[in-house]
Structure formats: structure tokens, C-alpha cells
Amino acid sequence: MRAVPGFDDDLRLAHVLADAVERVTMARFRADDLHVETKPDLTLVSDADRDAEELVRSQLKRTRPRDMVIGEEMPPTGSGNRQWVVDPIDGTHSFVRGVPVWATLIGLVVDGAPVLGLVAAPALGRRWWAATGSGAWSGRSLTSARQMHVSGVSTLADASLSISSTTSWDAVGRLDAVLDLARACWRERAYGDFWSYMLVAEGAVDIAAEPELSLHDMVALAPVVTEAGGRFTSLDGTDGPFGGNAVATNGLLHDEVLARLGTAREATSG
Incomplete structure (x- = not known):
């Protein structure tokens, strides 16, 4: 995979964040004592959602203190033209029912444009990522990946x-x-x-x-x-x-x- 000037460090950081979150979410997936609540908008949230987002926020505060962080479970923090947008568990309904189709989403917006995305689905054993100019990739890590392309279906x-x-x-x-x-x-x-x-x-x-x-x-x-x-x-x-x-x-x-x-x-x- 070729490096992307300007975003290669951010992409490596996104993988580090996903590694850390995976240890939290997989430990709580199908746990008998998983705590689930209904939010005011009638969507579900588990203790794993909150713990995972807190972990991402704490690591970003340490590694990217000048960046803004926008998440699902907590108010935005910081300001500026670089915004990390995080969904700790996309597919919470699946997560709480023991269905393995859920993922941690980590995105980066710079000057109003989405420039980086990482999707980590540990229960499926899959991870997907891309940064502007790098192509899109799938694998378990930056060093073990294959490039992805959309289909050529035209009708x-x-x-x-x-x-x-x-x-x-x-x-x-x-x-x-x-x-x-x-x-x-x-x-x-x-x-x-x-x-x-x-x-x-x-x-x-x-x-x-x-x-x-x-x-x-x-x-x-x-x-x-x-x-x-x-x-x-x-x-x-x-x-x-x-x-x-x-x-x-x-x-x-x-x-x-x-x-x-x-x-x-x-x-x-x-």
C-alpha cells in the first residue's frame, strides 16, 4: 500500500485506535452482563458504546490535541478544521443481539471534506480503510491488505x-x-x-x-x-x-x- 502525504500518519493512528477499541468491544460482545439503555431518540446504547468512545476520545486528546472530535454518544470537543468523526459501534442493535455485523467507524474531515475513513468489524474479522489519493484497502492491518475496486456493472x-x-x-x-x-x-x-x-x-x-x-x-x-x-x-x-x-x-x-x-x-x- 502506498503512503499518502499528509494522511499516512492519520491512517496509522486510526488503525491504532481501532486496535484499542476492538479489545473493548469484543470483550463485551455477547457478554451476559452487557448493559443496554434506550436513548431519547429511541435508539439503543450499550456500556460498550460509551466505553469505546471514551477510549477513542482519550487517545485523540493525547495524540491530536488540536483536533475536534465528533462522536455519537458524547458532545463534540475541540475546534478547528480537522474533525475526527467516530461511531464506536455502528450496528448497536446487531451488537446487543449477538449478530456479528457491527463495526467501529473512524473518519477524518479536513476543511469540510472527508479525507480518511476506517471501518473495523472485528466480529467479522474484517477491516476496510481509505485516505484521499491512496485507494481503498481491506485486510487486517496496513501491512496485510488488498486493494478494492467497485464493480463494472452498468445496468x-x-x-x-x-x-x-x-x-x-x-x-x-x-x-x-x-x-x-x-x-x-x-x-x-x-x-x-x-x-x-x-x-x-x-x-x-x-x-x-x-x-x-x-x-x-x-x-x-x-x-x-x-x-x-x-x-x-x-x-x-x-x-x-x-x-x-x-x-x-x-x-x-x-x-x-x-x-x-x-x-x-x-x-x-x-
């Missing part, structure tokens, strides 16, 4: 689609649109959370989409998809992870997918 009839739950699309008034898209595709599954997007980056899936997401859900994903040759936008076609929802494709299918799903404004109005 929906040959495409594999991964969507979130139908209830989430129904909630924004776009269930009919997403079902029509699914019918137009060769295959439709719901792999869930981060995994859908990593499968797009690997070329195993051609389209992934979700109608409602937070910033911490997306920042780490976007560089991996784009450095693999794909596109990552909001439903209204705006590039990047800042629109509150996501469409990721191999690039060849993107415009047609956006046209079929409609814009974010249309989604909220029905």
Missing part, C-alpha cells in the same frame, strides 16, 4: 442492491420508489449498516442506500467508497456524507438510482 438488470429496512423507507414516504428499484435490479438484500457500503467498495454489491443517517454513520464510509472508484452522495445527489441520507454505487448506476429514488426533499414530502 440495473445486472445489479445487486442492498437497502436498509423497508420500514425506514416507508417512514419517509419512499417505499414504493425503493421497491420499484429493487424490482429493476437482479438481486436485492439488506446486508445492513456499514456492511452494505463496504460491499459496494469491494465490488460485491453495486448499490447501497439508506433514507435517514447521521454524520457519524457516514463520514468513515464515504472515502472508502469513493477511493474504490464509486460515488457516495445524499439522495439529492450532493457528494459526500453531509446530507442526512446516503446513496452509494459503483458510479455507473448512480444517476439512474437517484432518478428512481427521488430527491431528499421529495422523500420527506412524499
Whole structure:
């Protein structure tokens, strides 16, 4: 893997952070005494989520004291043009039920652009990462990795689609649109959370989409998809992870997918 001037040290740090978090999350995965609460927004949080985020924040405070940190479970800290965006456990519902499809997401935004992303899924034994100009990679470490590329599928009839739950699309008034898209595709599954997007980056899936997401859900994903040759936008076609929802494709299918799903404004109005 070639180094990326300006971000190679940050990428190494992201792997160190992921290594440390993995020791916390794997120790609590399927633990009989795991403590789970329902947050005010009705999503779940476990003691592992909070412990993992605290660990990342403490290490970033020591190694990147001038950087801002934005996480899921705690208020932002710091300020400046470098912002680490962290989701300690993406897929908490899977984590608390013993399903291995969950990951720690670590992303870096510099001057308003997502420049680095690392996705670590220890229960699957997988890790994916990218930094601007480096390409996208998968493996257990920086020294043991293979480069990833999106697929070359150019028609929906040959495409594999991964969507979130139908209830989430129904909630924004776009269930009919997403079902029509699914019918137009060769295959439709719901792999869930981060995994859908990593499968797009690997070329195993051609389209992934979700109608409602937070910033911490997306920042780490976007560089991996784009450095693999794909596109990552909001439903209204705006590039990047800042629109509150996501469409990721191999690039060849993107415009047609956006046209079929409609814009974010249309989604909220029905």
C-alpha cells in the first residue's frame, strides 16, 4: 500500500485506535452482563458504546490535541478544521443481539471534506480503510491488505442492491420508489449498516442506500467508497456524507438510482 502525504500518519493512528477499541468491544460482545439503555431518540446504547468512545476520545486528546472530535454518544470537543468523526459501534442493535455485523467507524474531515475513513468489524474479522489519493484497502492491518475496486456493472438488470429496512423507507414516504428499484435490479438484500457500503467498495454489491443517517454513520464510509472508484452522495445527489441520507454505487448506476429514488426533499414530502 502506498503512503499518502499528509494522511499516512492519520491512517496509522486510526488503525491504532481501532486496535484499542476492538479489545473493548469484543470483550463485551455477547457478554451476559452487557448493559443496554434506550436513548431519547429511541435508539439503543450499550456500556460498550460509551466505553469505546471514551477510549477513542482519550487517545485523540493525547495524540491530536488540536483536533475536534465528533462522536455519537458524547458532545463534540475541540475546534478547528480537522474533525475526527467516530461511531464506536455502528450496528448497536446487531451488537446487543449477538449478530456479528457491527463495526467501529473512524473518519477524518479536513476543511469540510472527508479525507480518511476506517471501518473495523472485528466480529467479522474484517477491516476496510481509505485516505484521499491512496485507494481503498481491506485486510487486517496496513501491512496485510488488498486493494478494492467497485464493480463494472452498468445496468440495473445486472445489479445487486442492498437497502436498509423497508420500514425506514416507508417512514419517509419512499417505499414504493425503493421497491420499484429493487424490482429493476437482479438481486436485492439488506446486508445492513456499514456492511452494505463496504460491499459496494469491494465490488460485491453495486448499490447501497439508506433514507435517514447521521454524520457519524457516514463520514468513515464515504472515502472508502469513493477511493474504490464509486460515488457516495445524499439522495439529492450532493457528494459526500453531509446530507442526512446516503446513496452509494459503483458510479455507473448512480444517476439512474437517484432518478428512481427521488430527491431528499421529495422523500420527506412524499
